[in-house]
Amino acid sequence: MVIDENILFSAGAEIKEYNPTENIFCEGDNPHYYYQIITGEVKLNNYNEEGKEFIQNFLSAGQSCGESILFIDKPYPMNAEAVTDCSILRLHKSTFFNLLNKSPKLCMEVSSFLSQRLYYKFIMMMNISSQSPSTRLKGLMDYLKSFQDDESPYSFMIPLTRQQMASLTGLCVETAIRTIKHMEKDKILKIENRKILY
DNA sequence: TCATTAAAGTTAT
DNA sequence: ATAACTTTAATGA
Numbered sequence: 001m002v003i004d005e006n007i008l009f010s011a012g013a014e015i016k017e018y019n020p021t022e023n024i025f026c027e028g029d030n031p032h033y034y035y036q037i038i039t040g041e042v043k044l045n046n047y048n049e050e051g052k053e054f055i056q057n058f059l060s061a062g063q064s065c066g067e068s069i070l071f072i073d074k075p076y077p078m079n080a081e082a083v084t085d086c087s088i089l090r091l092h093k094s095t096f097f098n099l100l101n102k103s104p105k106l107c108m109e110v111s112s113f114l115s116q117r118l119y120y121k122f123i124m125m126m127n128i129s130s131q132s133p134s135t136r137l138k139g140l141m142d143y144l145k146s147f148q149d150d151e152s153p154y155s156f157m158i159p160l161t162r163q164q165m166a167s168l169t170g171l172c173v174e175t176a177i178r179t180i181k182h183m184e185k186d187k188i189l190k191i192e193n194r195k196i197l198y
Numbered sequence: 199t200c201a202t203t204a205a206a207g208t209t210a211t
Numbered sequence: 212a213t214a215a216c217t218t219t220a221a222t223g224a
Binding site: 132133171172174175178194 | 199200201202203208209
Binding site: 161181 | 215216217
């Protein structure tokens with residue numbers, strides 16, 4: 001949880017519901033709100049010239065989205081799209097800044113979240129730049145698995161479709177699938193009824 | 199080597 | 212049923 005929901009509510013936050021594929025904001029929009037996910041899952045993405053999707057990140061309950069751009073005077077460089085039914089809290093930018101001005105604790109919480117996102121971006125950027133498909137996919141899985149305590153092999157079920165994994169690593173689905181098959185041969189992961197265990 | 203295209207099988211809604 | 216996802220194969224950069 002980035003910020004206690006009660007604090008946000010008492011500051012005047014409102015809840016908005018979104019259906020799958022609905023946009024919370026779009027590339028080019030100007031940021032006006034601080035968003036925090038109550039329930040559901042959101043993805044941040046871009047579409048290239050050919051219309052191919054690149055997923056920047058998946059965000060779920062307790063996380064905020066788009067906050068990184070709130071502090072500068074720039075339009076959003078990506079879209080935020082609901083993946084599942086979502087209930088998202090939003091607080092106007094100015095009210096949000098007032099809150100932060102009054103509370104060093106909230107500033108720290110937001111900074112901490114920002115820091116985490118930056119860390120993820122850095123890890124993923126290292127992976128994606130000029131690496132082999134298996135290294136990219138392994139990097140993604142290592143990151144995802146790092147949040148669970150059990151480090152033993154095959155103990156983590158990747159909560160993503162192959163399509164999503166491909167979009168997160170900049171690969172095409174077919175390459176992702178073939179590479180994953182190859183990684184199974186190499187005992188890097190296991191596949192059980194289409195689910196990837198890592 | 200990987201992306202792209204096409205075609206077909208599978209799963210979820 | 213229909214859409215979304217998974218898989219395989221052929222082709223080309």
